[in-house]
Amino acid sequence: MQRETLILGLNPAWQRLFVVDKFTPGTVHRLPRAQEFASGKGINCGRVLQCLGGNPVLMHFLGSGNGTRIFDELSANGVQQAPVWIHEPTRVCTTIVCDGDTTELIEPSPVLAEAENNDFIQTLNNYWHTTQCVALCGSFPQSFNVDLINSLDFTGKSIFVDAINNIDAWLEKGVELLKINSLEYSKLLERMGIPQVKSSPQFWKMTAMAVLERLPIRNLVITDEDAPVRAFRFVEKKFQGLQLQPPEIQVRNDIGAGDSFFAGWLYADAEGMDFEECLVKATAVAVARCEVDRPWNLNLARVAELEGLLAPTLEKLGD
Numbered sequence: 001m002q003r004e005t006l007i008l009g010l011n012p013a014w015q016r017l018f019v020v021d022k023f024t025p026g027t028v029h030r031l032p033r034a035q036e037f038a039s040g041k042g043i044n045c046g047r048v049l050q051c052l053g054g055n056p057v058l059m060h061f062l063g064s065g066n067g068t069r070i071f072d073e074l075s076a077n078g079v080q081q082a083p084v085w086i087h088e089p090t091r092v093c094t095t096i097v098c099d100g101d102t103t104e105l106i107e108p109s110p111v112l113a114e115a116e117n118n119d120f121i122q123t124l125n126n127y128w129h130t131t132q133c134v135a136l137c138g139s140f141p142q143s144f145n146v147d148l149i150n151s152l153d154f155t156g157k158s159i160f161v162d163a164i165n166n167i168d169a170w171l172e173k174g175v176e177l178l179k180i181n182s183l184e185y186s187k188l189l190e191r192m193g194i195p196q197v198k199s200s201p202q203f204w205k206m207t208a209m210a211v212l213e214r215l216p217i218r219n220l221v222i223t224d225e226d227a228p229v230r231a232f233r234f235v236e237k238k239f240q241g242l243q244l245q246p247p248e249i250q251v252r253n254d255i256g257a258g259d260s261f262f263a264g265w266l267y268a269d270a271e272g273m274d275f276e277e278c279l280v281k282a283t284a285v286a287v288a289r290c291e292v293d294r295p296w297n298l299n300l301a302r303v304a305e306l307e308g309l310l311a312p313t314l315e316k317l318g319d
Helices: 041-052 066-076 114-128 168-173 182-192 203-214 257-270 275-290 300-313
Strands: 004-008 013-020 035-039 055-063 080-086 092-098 101-106 133-137 158-162 175-181 217-223 229-235 238-244 315-317
Touching (some): 004 041, 004 114, 041 055, 041 133, 055 066, 066 080, 158 257, 168 175, 175 257, 182 217, 217 257, 217 275, 238 275, 275 300
Parallel strands (some): 055 080, 133 158, 158 175, 175 217
Antiparallel strands (some): 092 101, 238 315
């Protein structure tokens, strides 16, 4: 069995999904019956990791009603959970998928009380000292006390981050992976005061080098929808950059593609795969996820097929 991975997916949602043949803003639509299920970055990541053969433990805040539905659904599917129960209801995410395009309507996250923050850190401490691999997925709920996790001791732990807000203290301590999308990367560069001359052919090399020289990030990965995935690191003080173009596919539902990429990297890392293999595996998982309706319907044979197609197309960046 793979190592246990504690997934901090602290802002889950109850998903209401409508798949329609036509969607025109400003008009009346007679929608089909909604598909409803547990969702959110941590949940998507955990379910894909489980599908791949990983061993996730999902920690999240759950409110009554929708939170109970989430807990029951994941429990029925064998996902180990460490819930923190809160007074406010779990938010609802309404998604409309039409011809491969996705429109999402996301409710505000719940506001946490001080006692609920205290319950969180007590629950986290039950796992922290025995867990070697921790993955942070997505945003925090409103009034979340970030100081509670910023003070944690990272000694002996592999930390993986798929988030952008309130993560600076984690990055400064050192993380195994920072996986963000291109918009989030721009936010990070702006926060760090790194110039963004995107018209320059050296943009990716120069900005990634600047980030990795300032922060102890072992692997930096930037995804960008249909554009190439770019990954960077320093190996024995030598900069290395790779680029991988996802293939064109028939998209059925791309909700959670980035979360699936993250899960693929977590699985590959736990299997001892190298930098290039992790990038190929994660990209293949994300592409295969877009070809099915829901994350847990991931086709493992298709993942393997995509890995074979993608591996020869890896390109070096920064030479």
